[in-house]
Amino acid sequence: MTGKFSGFMPEWSPFSVADIGQKIPKLAPVHTLDGLQDRLRFVAFAEYQAAKAFGLAPQIFPTAPDTWKNLWIKLAQEEERHTQLLLNRMNELGWAVGSKRVSDALFRSFDRCTTAAEFNIFMTNAEAWGQESGEKFAQELSERDPETAKVFAKIAEDERLHVQWAKDLKI
Numbered sequence: 001m002t003g004k005f006s007g008f009m010p011e012w013s014p015f016s017v018a019d020i021g022q023k024i025p026k027l028a029p030v031h032t033l034d035g036l037q038d039r040l041r042f043v044a045f046a047e048y049q050a051a052k053a054f055g056l057a058p059q060i061f062p063t064a065p066d067t068w069k070n071l072w073i074k075l076a077q078e079e080e081r082h083t084q085l086l087l088n089r090m091n092e093l094g095w096a097v098g099s100k101r102v103s104d105a106l107f108r109s110f111d112r113c114t115t116a117a118e119f120n121i122f123m124t125n126a127e128a129w130g131q132e133s134g135e136k137f138a139q140e141l142s143e144r145d146p147e148t149a150k151v152f153a154k155i156a157e158d159e160r161l162h163v164q165w166a167k168d169l170k171i
Ligand SMILES: [Fe+2]
Pocket: 047, 078, 079, 082, 130, 155, 159
């Protein structure tokens, strides 16, 4: 292991990230328009933090097998794509992603992974969580906002694949 994730803090633009210890606004209730906006922003930033972590992982765990490193790079691209899908949808809805602060606690939590194997377990759990919550959002939004529902459904379908890719490599 060479350094920690937080030692390679990415530039988070266009997100507006709270300083450590600074409170972030609560997510508005899920059934409101503000609530939908907050969730799109929250999930987009989770995807972005995952993308950056996957991208940095080969540097942080240089002795990991090449098969793992290749998967991380592929997943970094996938999570970047998910970030973009969600940012595009926010843009279509006229919502500025930087108008509310978000927390980078997820990214900082990757520091707890001290080995490549731990990182894989942590990320596979996160992918499974992403799949579940994506399916849930897609269902909740199916009538209210079918376009956004489609975005979440597509992401959930991809996350299911990501979990499978990790399984195929027996990680
Ligand atoms: Fe994703």
